[in-house]
Amino acid sequence: MNWGRAKTILIVMFLVTDVFLLFVLMQTKFSASKIPEKTIRETVQFLGKKQIQVQPDQISKKRIKSENIFMVNFFKEPESAAKKILGEDVITVLQNPADYEYQFESPRGKLHLHDQGFSYVSSKEAVPYNIDSLPGAEAATSFITDALQGLGFDKATVSIVNLYEQDGFYHLTAVPVCGGVNIYGINMHIVADSEGIVTLEGHWFIAGEEAKGEEETLLDITTVLTELALKHTGEPMVISEIGTAYYASDDFLGSLEITAVPIYVIKDEAGGVHLFDARVGSAIE
Amino acid sequence: MVKKVLKNLTLVCSVLLTVVLVCQIWFSSSFLPGGYDFLISGFKRHVIDPIVSLFNPGVANDFSQNFKTLYRPEKIVVNVFSQRGVFADGQEGFQEAYNTSNDIMGKLLSGELTVKSRETVDMDTYASLLKGKSLYVDYGKNCDYSLFSFNACGQAQTGFSEELSVVRDYVISLHDTIMNDVSIYVKDQKSGNVYRYIVELDKNSLDGKITELINLSPENSFLSYAFELNFHKEKADTVSKILFEPMVLMELNSTKLPAVSGRKLEDFDDNIDDEMMNTILRDFSINTRTMWRYTDLTDARVFVENDATLTLYPNGLLEYVAEDGGPGLDISKGEGGDDIYDAMNHAVDFVTTICGHLPENYFSHLRLQTDMVENTDSQGVYRICFDYLVDGVPVRHKTGDGYAHTIEIEIDNGRLKSYRQYLKFYEKSGEPEISCMAMMNAADLLVDALYKEGEPLWIQRIHLCYVENEAGTLVPQWNATINNQEHIIQE
Numbered sequence: 001m002n003w004g005r006a007k008t009i010l011i012v013m014f015l016v017t018d019v020f021l022l023f024v025l026m027q028t029k030f031s032a033s034k035i036p037e038k039t040i041r042e043t044v045q046f047l048g049k050k051q052i053q054v055q056p057d058q059i060s061k062k063r064i065k066s067e068n069i070f071m072v073n074f075f076k077e078p079e080s081a082a083k084k085i086l087g088e089d090v091i092t093v094l095q096n097p098a099d100y101e102y103q104f105e106s107p108r109g110k111l112h113l114h115d116q117g118f119s120y121v122s123s124k125e126a127v128p129y130n131i132d133s134l135p136g137a138e139a140a141t142s143f144i145t146d147a148l149q150g151l152g153f154d155k156a157t158v159s160i161v162n163l164y165e166q167d168g169f170y171h172l173t174a175v176p177v178c179g180g181v182n183i184y185g186i187n188m189h190i191v192a193d194s195e196g197i198v199t200l201e202g203h204w205f206i207a208g209e210e211a212k213g214e215e216e217t218l219l220d221i222t223t224v225l226t227e228l229a230l231k232h233t234g235e236p237m238v239i240s241e242i243g244t245a246y247y248a249s250d251d252f253l254g255s256l257e258i259t260a261v262p263i264y265v266i267k268d269e270a271g272g273v274h275l276f277d278a279r280v281g282s283a284i285e
Numbered sequence: 286m287v288k289k290v291l292k293n294l295t296l297v298c299s300v301l302l303t304v305v306l307v308c309q310i311w312f313s314s315s316f317l318p319g320g321y322d323f324l325i326s327g328f329k330r331h332v333i334d335p336i337v338s339l340f341n342p343g344v345a346n347d348f349s350q351n352f353k354t355l356y357r358p359e360k361i362v363v364n365v366f367s368q369r370g371v372f373a374d375g376q377e378g379f380q381e382a383y384n385t386s387n388d389i390m391g392k393l394l395s396g397e398l399t400v401k402s403r404e405t406v407d408m409d410t411y412a413s414l415l416k417g418k419s420l421y422v423d424y425g426k427n428c429d430y431s432l433f434s435f436n437a438c439g440q441a442q443t444g445f446s447e448e449l450s451v452v453r454d455y456v457i458s459l460h461d462t463i464m465n466d467v468s469i470y471v472k473d474q475k476s477g478n479v480y481r482y483i484v485e486l487d488k489n490s491l492d493g494k495i496t497e498l499i500n501l502s503p504e505n506s507f508l509s510y511a512f513e514l515n516f517h518k519e520k521a522d523t524v525s526k527i528l529f530e531p532m533v534l535m536e537l538n539s540t541k542l543p544a545v546s547g548r549k550l551e552d553f554d555d556n557i558d559d560e561m562m563n564t565i566l567r568d569f570s571i572n573t574r575t576m577w578r579y580t581d582l583t584d585a586r587v588f589v590e591n592d593a594t595l596t597l598y599p600n601g602l603l604e605y606v607a608e609d610g611g612p613g614l615d616i617s618k619g620e621g622g623d624d625i626y627d628a629m630n631h632a633v634d635f636v637t638t639i640c641g642h643l644p645e646n647y648f649s650h651l652r653l654q655t656d657m658v659e660n661t662d663s664q665g666v667y668r669i670c671f672d673y674l675v676d677g678v679p680v681r682h683k684t685g686d687g688y689a690h691t692i693e694i695e696i697d698n699g700r701l702k703s704y705r706q707y708l709k710f711y712e713k714s715g716e717p718e719i720s721c722m723a724m725m726n727a728a729d730l731l732v733d734a735l736y737k738e739g740e741p742l743w744i745q746r747i748h749l750c751y752v753e754n755e756a757g758t759l760v761p762q763w764n765a766t767i768n769n770q771e772h773i774i775q776e
Contacts, residue, residue: 008292258579
């Protein structure tokens with residue numbers, strides 16, 4: 001028997017097999033990472049029947065990896081947070097760790113922490129904007145985020161939403177941002193005058209160091225859109241934007257650490273925003 | 286030559302590459318989106334677990350062995366006339382005494398021993414046996430006969446099932462006769478009848494064993510039963526404020542217990558890491574992918590699913606609570622079952638699973654502590670408790686409204702409604718022994734607190750336990766049961 005020739009034949013056979021297996025593997029991985037075109041087409045048709053209009057190119061084909069974000073309460077260490085906001089010359093007025101209630105004061109203002117959130121009031125006298133010389137929304141946003149930075153909040157992790165002016169004061173809501181994505185559910189209400197921030201109230205969390213990735217991917221957006229269609233009974237709807245974000249349930253905001261979970265954010269042209277838990281597809285009210 | 290080597294290398298490499306690619310395809314989640322969990326869990330259950338249990342004999346995989354580990358007598362008293370040897374669970378000599386008594390009881394119940402006669406006797410006769418040569422085995426809690434029998438001989442139903450319903454203690458007594466037989470007395474707690482079974486047994490061998498055991502325990506030689514001191518019945522000439530069950534052993538002198546300290550899992554394992562926590566979450570069927578997770582203001586780690594919440598408190602307490610009105614976790618694996626036998630089976634299996642994740646020999650320190658009888662008020666609903674023992678002395682945990690056991694399970698027809706377990710280890714700290722109040726002083730304190738004119742307190746049971754306070758310090762205290770209510774007595 002010619003072993004040399006037999007080996008050559010075996011090598012060729014195995015190499016051919018390897019090429020074939022590599023192709024199968026790549027094909028499997030590629031198809032698993034994408035939502036099939038047919039599924040998207042059928043979803044769009046189904047939505048159409050339910051009076052919901054969406055363009056196929058608005059639906060991302062890519063399957064997204066499921067990742068949670070661990071968020072740490074900005075006030076987890078009350079004294080340290082108070083120093084950031086009120087400065088080094090802060091005085092502790094009330095300290096009740098058992099019930100988590102703290103009050104701090106300094107020449108800069110007063111800070112009250114409790115299990116329902118926090119509030120800050122500046123001690124300076126308010127100076128409202130002159131109605132005739134109000135800055136634009138962009139300038140006001142920039143001015144206020146700089147002021148937040150001065151109070152110890154990292155402006156890169158702050159996103160301003162819902163800005164409006166009333167009686168010379170700007171009222172706005174800030175939500176945390178992680179990796180350029182808003183985290184819904186956590187927010188603080190800000191009132192600002194022409195010189196800076198007058199009051200802050202609400203909750204604030206920052207993304208912790210640990211952000212654990214999961215093996216699974218998020219539920220396909222097509223499944224979530226189907227869920228939306230099944231629940232939709234009202235007027236015709238035109239979807240303007242589909243995106244992903246994170247959400248922290250307000251049930252758990254009185255905590256030291258929470259997990260923000262991935263969600264799908266579906267916006268319609270009438271201004272409606274529909275949030276869905278991207279892990280299980282349930283609607284978030 | 287070089288060409289030949291190259292050819293061989295190429296062949297080997299291409300074969301290896303084929304194997305790697307096939308594995309990649311098989312084990313890629315995209316190839317089988319459901320995953321291989323069923324294969325992995327099957328492999329773990331049938332291959333890994335049996336191997337692990339070989340190296341960790343404290344935790345087995347079957348109910349019978351685990352139940353035997355968890356259901357043990359509180360004490361075995363060896364009586365040789367006025368001399369007493371008390372072997373509390375965990376003390377030296379206890380296992381030997383237990384093996385001897387359990388072996389005889391097992392043989393009786395399984396029918397291996399020939400019963401020469403059976404009769405009922407009165408309580409005075411039962412108590413008087415303890416003045417002779419006998420072994421008194423006290424479990425300290427009522428147990429349904431099916432479980433008692435299962436523990437002793439591996440059969441839930443035997444020829445004694447008709448007359449015995451609930452067992453708490455029994456006596457093995459040697460006769461003064463020349464006949465080679467032994468009497469076994471079992472009191473049925475439900476009917477109050479005491480049954481005497483005379484069986485043929487090698488009396489000399491048992492006599493030798495009893496002598497051997499009594500020599501192991503010189504310190505307890507002069508303990509008396511309550512009935513011997515007449516503490517079990519009211520006196521005609523004086524007002525009795527407190528009475529004891531006849532079989533309660535009276536400790537008249539003050540005693541000392543070793544100092545004990547507790548340590549949480551974190552203390553020796555850095556932290557309950559995510560991997561272990563995920564394993565525990567899986568045991569409670571909490572989906573780590575879809576749960577909500579937060580750390581509350583007391584630093585407790587909370588995991589929330591639709592129907593249940595699991596919390597790990599900073600003091601080491603792990604608590605699972607099913608939502609009110611929710612179904613609860615099915616720990617019966619779909620089998621259901623509403624009797625105590627089934628409930629115990631499911632509870633023991635579940636506790637074994639959880640304890641299987643804990644390092645060291647945690648499981649072997651546990652003992653079943655509550656009565657194991659049918660719940661006639663609410664069929665299928667059971668509360669089953671386990672205590673952690675240090676040298677036979679149970680550890681209790683002071684909470685806001687009482688004293689918790691180390692593990693407390695609530696089951697409703699095979700479904701877990703709540704589960705509390707202190708994930709802590711306790712051991713002797715090496716510090717000087719702690720003096721405990723004398724038993725009679727504790728009884729006096731009970732009288733001060735609870736006595737009402739004309740209603741003497743009836744102490745069913747009294748024993749020492751360690752109480753862990755909220756600061757984590759362990760203090761020995763007397764624990765008395767009056768009218769089925771526990772009272773932990775503080776100085």
